[in-house]
Amino acid sequence: MPSSWLVANALWxxxxxxxxxxxxxxxxxLLLVPLGLAIHLWLCPDYKAEIKALLRVALAGCVLDSVLGALGVFSFDTWPLPLWLVLLWWVLASGLRHSLAWAGRPxxxxxxxxxxGAPLAYVGGARLAGVGLPLGVIETGLLLMPVWALALPLLLRIAARR
Structure with a gap:
């Protein structure tokens, strides 16, 4: 895969x-996200496999955040997840087979x-998006560390599966 594709994917x-x-x-x-995803798929070398990976990862991610929300780790204004967070899972999924693939092995x-990375992204994103963190910022970050130490490698494997 050309390095220009990986750089473009990381920027995306x-x-x-x-x-x-x-x-x-x-x-x-939020209208920019479907446009960006369409461009991503258009440029993607194997768009059929990419669509399957996007579906699997976005579903798994939405379930994860829905469970965390139900457990009181996050406080969203909509149930189970706000649209922007669902779209964010699609964005993350679009990088797991490309610019983030290096993190899959070992x-x-x-x-x-x-x-x-994930706790920092969550805590920073929560503040900007108006998501409540009922447990507190530090407590939420510390709780997310082991969750994401397990989740990201699993998501990378889910994305890589054919």
């Missing part, structure tokens, strides 16, 4: 994250990235 992940999180307050930004890479 960042832009998509911002569009989703800020889209919680400015819903017009397992510890994904575990480290998940343990440290």
């Amino acid at each position: 992940l960042q832009a998509g994250w911002w569009a989703c999180v800020l889209g919680a307050q400015y819903p017009g930004l 397992y510890w890479r994904g575990a480290l990235l998940g343990a440290f």
Whole structure:
């Protein structure tokens, strides 16, 4: 896979994250996400396998965040998840077979990235998107560390499956 594709995919992940999180307050930004996903699929070398991976990962991610919300880790204004968060799962899924694939093997890479990157993204995103953290910021971050140390490697495997 050309390095330009991986760079473009990494940039898309960042832009998509911002569009989703800020889209919680400015819903017009959410329109950029389906456009970005369509471009991603159009440029993707194997779009059929990519669509399957996107569906599997987004479903698993939405279940994970719905469970965390039901357990009181997050407080959303809609049930089970707000639209911007569902779209954010599609954005994340679009990078797991590409710019984030390096974290899939060995397992510890994904575990480290998940343990440290995900809590920072959640806590930062929650503040920007107006998501409540009933347990507190630090407590939520610490709780998410082991969850995501397990979740990210599993999501990478789910995405890689053919």
